[in-house]
Amino acid sequence: xxxxxxxxxxxxxxxxxxxxxxxxxxxxxxxxxxxxxxxxxxxxxxxxxxxxxxxxxxxxxxxxxxxxxxxxxxxxxxxxxxxxxxxxxxxxxxxxxxxxxxxxxxxxxxxxxx
Amino acid sequence: xxxxxxxxxxxxxxxxxxxxxxxxxxxxxxxxxxxxxxxxxxxxxxxxxxxxxxxxxxxxxxxxxxxxxxxxxxxxxxxxxxxxxxxxxxxxxxxxxxxxxxxxxxxxxxxxxxxx
Numbered sequence: 001x002x003x004x005x006x007x008x009x010x011x012x013x014x015x016x017x018x019x020x021x022x023x024x025x026x027x028x029x030x031x032x033x034x035x036x037x038x039x040x041x042x043x044x045x046x047x048x049x050x051x052x053x054x055x056x057x058x059x060x061x062x063x064x065x066x067x068x069x070x071x072x073x074x075x076x077x078x079x080x081x082x083x084x085x086x087x088x089x090x091x092x093x094x095x096x097x098x099x100x101x102x103x104x105x106x107x108x109x110x111x112x113x114x
Numbered sequence: 115x116x117x118x119x120x121x122x123x124x125x126x127x128x129x130x131x132x133x134x135x136x137x138x139x140x141x142x143x144x145x146x147x148x149x150x151x152x153x154x155x156x157x158x159x160x161x162x163x164x165x166x167x168x169x170x171x172x173x174x175x176x177x178x179x180x181x182x183x184x185x186x187x188x189x190x191x192x193x194x195x196x197x198x199x200x201x202x203x204x205x206x207x208x209x210x211x212x213x214x215x216x217x218x219x220x221x222x223x224x225x226x227x228x229x230x
Contacts, residue, residue, distance in 0.1 A: 042220035090157055097216040102148050105157035
């Protein structure tokens with residue numbers, strides 16, 4: 001299995017809702033990442049987990065809450081989002097953080113906040 | 115700190131013509147460099163990577179890139195464009211500096227249009 005699977009593919013949520021994005025990989029990768037991508041822009045790093053521990057938080061607002069329950073799963077919990085948070089959210093994994101082997105990206109979750 | 119500059123936000127070629135997408139990097143340490151492709155409403159797919167082995171790197175779908183340290187460049191080429199190559203292309207460098215976060219630093223992207 002050489003894929004990163006993200007669910008759901010599309011999500012529409014109100015500003016008072018709570019929702020979660022899920023990401024799964026079975027490649028034995030020990031680093032997992034959340035990126036946010038706005039239209040016509042490159043992805044922006046949000047969080048990095050290394051060996052199931054939060055390694056990097058790029059000053060992301062607390063309405064985004066990551067969770068890594070085990071080495072194969074990565075969640076992003078969403079609460080009280082703003083319309084400007086609408087974007088494509090990409091999950092990625094790599095063999096190890098800092099190894100330079102390149103990431104494997106999922107297909108993303110298209111999030112719309114109304 | 116590492117950085118990447120992609121020259122040309124939009125490149126248009128005819129089907130069958132040479133594809134050349136330009137990428138220049140800045141890095142204080144030997145860089146790890148990547149090219150990714152993104153089709154509409156999709157994630158990013160790794161085309162190829164340079165990790166200090168051979169300077170001419172061959173990737174998927176007939177793409178290749180050459181690492182030129184003297185020019186700090188890592189341009190992406192394909193001899194003959196196909197309609198299916200139309201997509202967004204991102205060059206990226208991996209943060210291998212102090213701290214070695216492995217963070218990918220992306221260029222702004224180049225949209226490749228292929229005309230019939």
